[in-house]
Amino acid sequence: MVYVMLLKRKAGRLRFGITAFCFLAVQSILLVYTENVPIYLWMPVMGAAVFNMHIMISVSCEGNRNKWIYCTACAFLFSEFASSFEWNIYFHFRYAIGIQSVLLEYGLLVGIYAACFVGIWLVEKSLLNRGTDLYIAKEEVEIVGVIVLIIFLFSNLSYIYPNPDKPEKFFCISSKFQVQ
Numbered sequence: 001m002v003y004v005m006l007l008k009r010k011a012g013r014l015r016f017g018i019t020a021f022c023f024l025a026v027q028s029i030l031l032v033y034t035e036n037v038p039i040y041l042w043m044p045v046m047g048a049a050v051f052n053m054h055i056m057i058s059v060s061c062e063g064n065r066n067k068w069i070y071c072t073a074c075a076f077l078f079s080e081f082a083s084s085f086e087w088n089i090y091f092h093f094r095y096a097i098g099i100q101s102v103l104l105e106y107g108l109l110v111g112i113y114a115a116c117f118v119g120i121w122l123v124e125k126s127l128l129n130r131g132t133d134l135y136i137a138k139e140e141v142e143i144v145g146v147i148v149l150i151i152f153l154f155s156n157l158s159y160i161y162p163n164p165d166k167p168e169k170f171f172c173i174s175s176k177f178q179v180q
Helices: 002-006 013-033 039-060 065-097 102-125 138-155
Strands: none
Touching: 002 039, 002 065, 002 102, 013 039, 039 065, 065 102, 065 138
């Protein structure tokens, strides 16, 4: 949503609101109902989530294919960062320190996501100003795609190969690994 809010939109507020609600509902349903899928299905689910983000950006915002792909890649990378950052902070409080609180859990969730997305919005608004057009070449889109894929795969290696015997090493555990 950060990128959709930054880019010039195709529709007015009402139509945009309905579109955003529909896409967010689809994204939420996808991620909630596939929360505990086997490892071999996890990558296709993440691919579907990224594709849904891309459709949301391309349907809602003016621009061309390269701009939409670039913004989708950035949105995905930043959402993965926020998710991993929030999980690592929560994991530290919950498992390393031993604080268990629903208020802390949801407070961290809201606070960290809000801080991350406001920070991303502040950084990106100068680049994606609605008054100027952003030109992104095909080669740049390809490079961004490869970089995002590599970062995503490296940041989630511990999801595939977790080390549950040493939960104190919380910075080695991905945002996707659930400690029982």
